Amino acid sequence: MIFFPQMIFTHFYILICFRDSTVMAALTENMLTVNMLLSVFFLPGALAEDCYGITPAFNITTPNTMEALTGSCLQIPCTYDTENTKYNSSRRIYAVWMKGDTQIHLHPKVVIFNSSGTVNTYQLEIIGNLKEKICTTLFPNLTTRHADKYFFRIENYQFRATACANPLQIKVKDSPWSPSIYVPSDLKEHQSVTVTCSAFTPCPNSPPELTWNLQQDSLRHTEKNRDGTFTTKIQEIITLSDTHDGYNISCSARYSVIGGIKTAETEVTLSVSYAPKDTSASISPSGLVSAGSWVELSCSSRAKPPPTFTWFRISEHGDINVSVGQIYSFNVTEGGEYYCVASNDLGQQKSPVILVAVEDDQASEFQILNVLKILGIVLLCTGVIIFECWFRFYNKPKKEPEEPTYVNNVMVTTVS
Structure with missing residues (x-):
């Protein structure tokens, strides 16, 4: 009875090979592959499940898809559960990872890891406790060749089964993930808010280094998410003011990988609402205006959202509301x-x-009249000054002519 399902599966696989009409000589190789595949999935004493209309013997809980960064490690959160009576946690438990074949829609056929130590192609490490049904696994130093579909298998003496209904797709990328900056919505001045920068952490043993243009003493911490993955965060509490409106917050994540550092950056712009600031009023034309002429009063202010304006006139009976709007003309x-x-x-x-x-x-x-008076005084003073100068010039005293002096009847001229 045990080998009957194997016979059905073998015949099905051979029919596929014939329909492909490739080289007939490949039949022997294909049959060998089938036998190897069956030796993994349908061992004597095992619960033979092929996930084609049959309920799997056990399931694992792990993300359907995980992304890794080349040159870094990837920690796969994994737990499993089974109610099969043949499973006995007191016996030795072996964990097996198999790499899927992306070319055909059948079970995986390449065993890359067995915790018994017989196979460890990618140097994987089970860091979970299998007796507690924790199968968390660490993939070190990933490259693009690790990108594939993976299946997990448990071998526990009589219980041997593959979680074929829960494959894990691993994707490997060369560029790091951009960090996320979380800022609460509807920001207002005088609020104290917590700003958070977070980065996906595929390898919690080597979390990314986060830096930003806020205070550089922000403490970094790595926390576990609900799905078992990890996120690294830094946080800062800031008290908002109008100067924060339009402020750019930038955060960068630096991942240490084999061969160097890979960096990604994110930037967000704050939008902060605030009450009116720097409110002022002006008049046009300025200075004295004639009665009956028009003047325009203008009000300006800096605010978010934009303000409304109301004009008041001061009177002895109190301030009177005279207009609504930024401009008041009258x-x-x-x-x-x-x-x-x-x-x-x-x-x-x-x-x-x-x-x-x-x-x-x-x-x-x-x-x-005042101008005329001033002008008259100026003219009078000027006339007096001119007359005084003229009078002094024409009334200078004239010198008397000196009489000649004779010595011995000779006139002597005195040279002065």
Whole structure:
């Protein structure tokens, strides 16, 4: 009864070979392959399961697909479970890994590891406790030739079975994974938030080194995920302000591999909401304006989300709301003091007060009269100075002519 399933499977495989119509001489080799395959899956005393309509004898829990980095190791989280009565944890348990054949849709046929020590093609290591049904396995120094489908098998004396329903697909890549930066959503000023940079860690024995442009004393820690894989993280708590809006946070992950370092980087830009800042008001035209003319008051502020603006006029009866909007234009009838208020959901800010000064007709006449008075004084002073200079010039005293001196009837001229 034990060999009956083998006979059916052998005939099925031979039919496939004939339908392929390759070289007839390959039949002997194919039959040898079948016999080797059957020796793995259908041993005397084993529960023969082929996952084609038959419930597997046991299952493993491991990710369906795992990615590895060339030159690094890969730790495969693995647990198994079986309710078969032939399994006995008190007996010696051997773990077997087999590499799948990607060319045909049959069971794997290449044994790459047996914990008994008979086979260890890729230098694998079972780091889990098989008696506790933990089959976690470490693949060291992966290369692209490791990329394939793998099946796990347990051999426990009379119980020998393959978890054919739970294959593991290993992918190997040359470029490292970019780290992830987590920032809470809906950021507001004055909040204290935790920023996290995390990187996938296929090899927890050699976690990536994480650095960023926040404080460099952030502690690195590696934690286990629910599926048994690992993630390395650094975290920083920052108190937000308006200066953080638009700030770029960059984080890099450096993986140590055989032959050097591989690095990947990620950057995110913060978007922080804040109350109005630097609110100010201006007037055009500036200076004195004539009654009946138009003036334009303008309000500006820095805020996120953009603020709304309200204008107020100061009066002896209190501040009066005169307009809503960034620009307030009106016909001047009298002077006054005005200010604007910028508001959003996070707060508001008042601008400094600006003065609208109006000049009337009497003030203009008074100013003209003052100008004329000043001009008259200047002209009068100038005339006095000119007259004084003229008077002094034409009223200088004239010198008397000196009489000649005679000596011995000879006139002597005195040379001065």
